[in-house]
Amino acid sequence: MIMNILLWILIAVGIIHLVRRLFAGPKTDPSTTSETSRAVEILKERYARGEITAEEFQTMQSHLR
Template sequence: MVKTLSTLSLAQSGNSYGYHMMDGWGGWFMGPVMMLLVFGLLILGVVLVLRALGIGDGGRGNSSQDRALEILKERFARGEIDEEEFRNRRKHLWN
């Protein structure tokens, strides 16, 4: 019994961490890199979902409504519609 315990203690002595520092995906170096990559992908996913829902568009407002107003202004500038029709359609766009 004494011989077995002394053999076990000798087997466990020394630097056992030397080999394990470089195992897996690079050990100490790749761990933080992978963590940053995962967090970056999660943040990117949240941003894309919010933009798809129209939340957090940077204060640009409704882009389809803005485009419709631009078309209306172009038609008025070309003379396709008169001022009364321009004002009437613009009023309907904002409601």
């Protein structure tokens, strides 16, 4: 009898935990992170093509992060 009650309590706790994880918002803003990553990638491409100098690259990269 006690094992049956404990089993149902465990199932209820598991369901509550699952629902909270499914409906919890993200811890960080993924759009900001992906936008920054893309900006850094573009900056690397410009540096690789020789459009900007190493100093400009470092300055711009520090502003993005």
